[in-house]
Amino acid sequence: MTRVLVANRGEIARRVFATCRRLGIETVAVHSDADAGLPYVGEADLAVRLPGNSPAETYLDTDRILAAAASTGADAIHPGYGFLSESAGFARAVEAAGLTWIGPAPESIEAMGSKVRAKELMREAGVPVLEAPEEPTDADLPLLVKASAGGGGRGMRVVEELARLEDEVAAAAAEAQSAFGDGTVFVEPYVARGRHVEVQVVGYPDGVLVLGERDCSVQRRHQKVVEEAPAPRLPEATRKALHEAARAAAESIGYRGAGTVEFLYDPAADRFFFLEMNTRLQVEHPVTEAVFGVDLVELQLEVAEGATTPPDVAEPRGHAVEVRLYAEDAAYTPQTGTVVALDIPHEAAFGPLPAAGVRLDSGFAAGDEVTPFYDAMLAKVISWAPTREQALRRLAGALRRARIHGVTTNRDQLLAILADEDVRAGTMTTALLGERDLGGPAQPDPWAVVAAGLMLAADDAGRRTVQAGIPAGWRNVTSQPQRVVLEVGGEETAVEWWGTRDGFVVDGATVLLATPDEVRLEVDGVRRTYRGDTIHGVSRTPGAPRTRVVYVDGPDTSVVCAQVPRFTDPALQHATGSLLAPMPGTVVRLLAEPGAEVAEGAPVLVLEAMKMQHTVTAPQAGTVAEVNVEPGAQVAAGEVLAVVSTSSTTEDGSITEDGSTTEDGSTTEEGSTTDKEEQQ
Known part of the structure; x- marks a missing residue:
């Protein structure tokens, strides 16, 4: 191979490019219009535009990708993960075009692409599988409906009432058809408090290399959030049995290249069951690389070039932990916007760590735009250390010191997860995030809020003409003092200060420095430094007036403070009962027509954004007075999608309606995530 095209985007494209550069292989990027400015495009030797933004017209378009390879002289294609990475048809098309396919044989992809067929193969190979009876009863609850052709929560539903099974199967099938082009679903027992343990394999003609296991139990909406290697608190006999089961799974289909065999482990009974095999590189592969000192992309390239024998690999050492940094709020709603700052302390990027430290694999950089078209993951942060406790502490330290501004992220939740007692003890299960409120709004540092007010004042002073x-x-x-009102975590706080000849004065602290991006305070004899970014023209919430937002990083925590305007523009107010788009997206379907009577919380329409579906519900009981969108419509954040009005009938039969106004309506989100990952 001399020139590799990566049929993917963002972080995984950068990851493959890094190995190719080290090996002297040229690289080709493909990009949608929305991704044209992302770092991976500039890092490739050549780049080809795929006109459009939706996955269907860009990264899922086989003909366009093959045309890009032909026009750039690429002789090999790496699919990354997600998109076409597990498409047997794409693999065959690549090989038919005379190109090297950096992945398993199409037959292996087909064998494991259907979870139904995969379970049959594993049963024949002697690997334990989860199976539900053909006619389940209440005694078999809870059950899990899963898409046969996909994962990551798409086409997945937990059923706790038998009466809902038929509806949930239909809903899962519809979502799977939309996401994967295959509406086949199946039902299996749902293990509510299991652990998700997976085994990394690399198949060669002369054998299967097993590179240990990873624990991926911390998940939200069936999407992994924290991964680590090796899996903690796993009995040694069980660990060896998992490795041998994974080896048997790979050997049963003559697997070639990198793949992952996923299991559901029941710690209460010390037993495990086959879930699926991912016939590609996993998102969480860096933790295996850190523990074994290997480059999995390099191994993929070697297999594709004809290597027949597994290499000698050193014994695993130490412990590695990875977290996924998402652009999303505390309710797991994906966020869009400009990344103002993405500065995470690290010693390495997209490759092996020279020693104990932190590795950063990021798809974005400061100034990049997070769009609604693709996955909400900004970066992966990986730590390695001799012990698990040291790795957790090192990773938490990097996240605390990070400057992440411009878009709302799950950084606070990640810190809460890493500090959780079950996570620190290694006893977490897939139910952790569903049972605990981790990462909700923390009590902000009051001096950070004061610093935000002073930054705004300094910004005003610097802009005067x-x-x-x-x-x-x-x-x-x-x-009287000067006063600015800030919204912090949904609450309004007033910051008061005086201007003197010598600078700013606030009660309870000495102001040592106040600039638009840095404030130093002395509080009770302790100096506290706050750094921040002030962004102009930002909406606090959908439909709210545009204002200034200050992102402040302090010694204890980070806060986002939005200046509350003194006056509200009446044009920005909405009728009571307005359903506002929580983010830019596409209307998938309407669930209620104008004139329909709906209860509070009843679904009105479904919006798709960042490969997730969000059900927008009625904020109050009443009548659907307006529906302002149609299926397929692109909507902006804060746009009024529909209005549900309360009404009453008078003696003469006329209708009176509540005409009061409010700044925003209500939405609830329930969705499943993207990147093809996992049960639970």
């Missing part, structure tokens, strides 16, 4: 030499807020006769 008249009397710029007069100290900010200075008055000949001071009757």
Whole structure:
């Protein structure tokens, strides 16, 4: 191979490019219009535009990708993960075009692409599988409906009432058809408090290399959030049995290349069951690389070039932990916007760590735009250390010191997870995030909020064009302090300060420095430094007036403070009962027509954004007075999708309606995530 095209985007494209550069192999990127400015495009030797933005017209278009390979002289294609990485048809098309396919044989992809067929093969190979009876009863609950051709929560439903099984099967099938082009689903027992343990394999003609296991039990919406290697608190006999089961699974289909065999482990009974085999590189592969000192992409390339014998690999050492940094809020709703700062302390990127430390695999950089078209993951942060406790502590330290501004992220939740007692003890299960409120709004540091107010004041002073030499807020006769109202975590807080000849003065602290991006305070004899970014023209919530937002990083925590306007523009108010789009997206389907009577919380429409589906519900009981969108419509954040009005009938039969206004309506999100990952 001399020139490799990566049929993917973002972080995984950068990861493959890094290995190719080290090996002297040229690289080709393909990109949608929305991704044209992302780092991976500039890092490739050549790049080809795929016109459009939706996955169907870009990264899922086989003909366009093959045309890009032909036009750039690429002689091999690496699929990354997600998109076409597990498409047997794409693999065959690549080989038919005379190109090297960096992945398993199409027959292996087909064998494991259907979870139904995969279970049959594993049963024949002697690997234990989860199976539900053909006619389940209440005694078999809870059950899990899963898509045969996909994962990551798409086409997946937990059923706790037998009466809902038929409806959930239909809903799962519809979602699977939309996501994977295959509406086949199946039902299996749902192990509510199991652990998700997977085994990394690399298949060669002369044998299967087993590179240990990973624990991926911390998940939200069936999507992995934290992964680690090796799996903690796993009996040694069980660990060896898992490895041998994975080896048997790979050997049963003559597997070639990198793959992962996933299991559901029941710690209460010390037993495990086959879930599926992912015939590609996993998102969490860096933790295996850190523990075994290997480059899995390099092994993929070697197999594709004809290597027949597994290499000698050193024994695993130490412990590695990875977290996925998402652009999403505490309710797991994907967020869009500009990444103002993405500065995470690290010693390595997209490759082996030279020693104990932190590795960063990021798909974005400061100034990049997070769009609604693709997965919400910004980066993966990976730590390695001699012990698990040291790895957890090192990773938490990097996240605490990170500057992540411009889009809401799950950084606070990741820190809460890493500090959780079950996670620290290694006893977490897949039910952890569903049973605990981890990562909700924390109590902000009050001095960080004061620092935000001073940054805004300093920003005002620096932008003045008249009397710029007069100290900010200075008055000949001071009757009251200057005041700015900030919204922090949904609550409004007032910050008061005085302007003097010597600078800013606040009660309870000495202001040592105040600039638009840094404030130093001395509080009770302790110096505290706050750094931040002030962004202009940002909406606090959908439909709210545009204002200034300050992102502040302090010694204890980070806070986002939005300036509350003194006056509200009436044009930005909405009728009571308005359903606003929580983010930019596409209307998938309407569930209620104008004139329909709906109960509070009843679904009105479904919106798709960032490969997730969000059900927008009625904020109150009443009548659907307006529906302003149609299926297929692209909507902006804050756009009024529909209005549910309360009404009453008078004696003469006329209708009176509640005409009051509010700034925003209500939505609830339930969705499943993207990147083809996993049960639970």
